[in-house]
Amino acid sequence: MHLFISNYGAFIGKKSERLMVKENGKVVGEYPFHDLEHITIDSLGVTISSDAIKECSEHGITISFMTPGGDSYALLYQPTLNGTVLTRREQLFAYRDERGIEMAKCFVKGKIGNQINTVKYFAKYRKTANPAEYKAVCSLVDEMAMLAGTLPQIKGTCIDEVRGSIMALEGRISNLYWECVKLLFSGNVQFPGREHRGAQDPVNSLLNYGYAILANQVERALVMAGLDPFGGFLHVDRPGKKSLVYDFIEEFRQPVVDRAVIAAVNKGMDIKIEDGLLDLATRKSLAAKIIERLEASERFQGRKQSLKTIIQAQARRIATFLRGEAKYKPFICGW
Structure with a gap:
């Protein structure tokens, strides 16, 4: 699953074995980590916890950061490259x-x-x-x-x-x-x-x-x-x-x-x-x-x-x- 986070002020955290997304203090989505492949954040003002980043890394989930104009400025993935x-x-x-x-x-x-x-x-x-x-x-x-x-x-x-x-x-x-x-x-x-x-x-x-x-x-x-x-x-x-x-x-x-x-x-x-x-x-x-x-x-x-x-x-x-x-x-x- 490829998840997009596009709303200003959203918070991304970890809750048990699920990725949790909050907006205005309310939970708007929970997604099992094993179902996720890629997360794209294309809004300013989004917060993501270190727990969520760690869990994404361990599950091989890539996190992409883009501006609303479509400029990619960061990509987080596992530090260990596959291959030889x-x-x-x-x-x-x-x-x-x-x-x-x-x-x-x-x-x-x-x-x-x-x-x-x-x-x-x-x-x-x-x-x-x-x-x-x-x-x-x-x-x-x-x-x-x-x-x-x-x-x-x-x-x-x-x-x-x-x-x-x-x-x-x-x-x-x-x-x-x-x-x-x-x-x-x-x-x-x-x-x-x-x-x-x-x-x-x-x-x-x-x-x-x-x-x-x-x-x-x-x-x-x-x-x-x-x-x-x-x-x-x-x-x-x-x-x-x-x-x-x-x-x-x-x-x-x-x-x-x-x-x-x-x-x-x-x-x-x-x-x-x-x-x-x-x-x-x-x-x-x-x-x-x-x-x-x-x-x-x-x-x-x-x-x-x-x-x-x-x-x-x-x-x-x-x-x-x-x-x-x-x-x-x-x-x-x-x-």
Whole structure:
């Protein structure tokens, strides 16, 4: 279970074998620790007891802290990383050889595949309802697929030699993808195009908040697989930048967040902005939709599995690839 605490002034404590949540001095929820996997706190003024933190650590429950604007600023998890020291050593060594290039290309390949399939998923309902829009979207998808075919042609001996080429290709395809998304909204909402931190329009505010939730899920999976969230390949190293989180999240933005946001907007979701931020009701509604997507099933390795399970499995696949024990194949959702 993924529990969200969004109300100002809430108190989180321990009562026997349960996590207890109080608001205004009254108990509003009790949750057995064995039922919890993740707690996200996205409000200011929330208090959590050391007893609750200790119990969460012992049960492997991650605690994420976010601002109401979707900026993640802390993540608490067990101090003992799973996996072997060999995994982290090989992760750092891989930056200097062709494994780093392979990982970066896999992340981008997964992102492109999921962008194309997400567009196809929503476009198929417009084939008869809006043929002109469907034709325009298909034209953009064809161009995306054509550009994607050039990814294998990028060659080098280490990621620093080819990062610019990979990122440039990814950027061109993403621009086409967001043009498709704009068409898919069919005028239901004004969408100026993709904007990141600081965006105040409804769609980008939803996307940025959703990606923050996903980033915490992704980091948790990487840590549990014994990987260093800061040791990425596609995204450059900077102090405090969790490059591998930014790398790995690319594979899951569309199936988890974009699908939830596009569907919600087209179904007339009531999106309210207060002081440049999503209001509490909108954040709660979106968080529920993101969690629903994480619990949704996709075909993976020959059977249906939840997306959150697939994220964890793919994190472990990264580790086995870096140790030279298996190939890495990006996850691409169906449509």
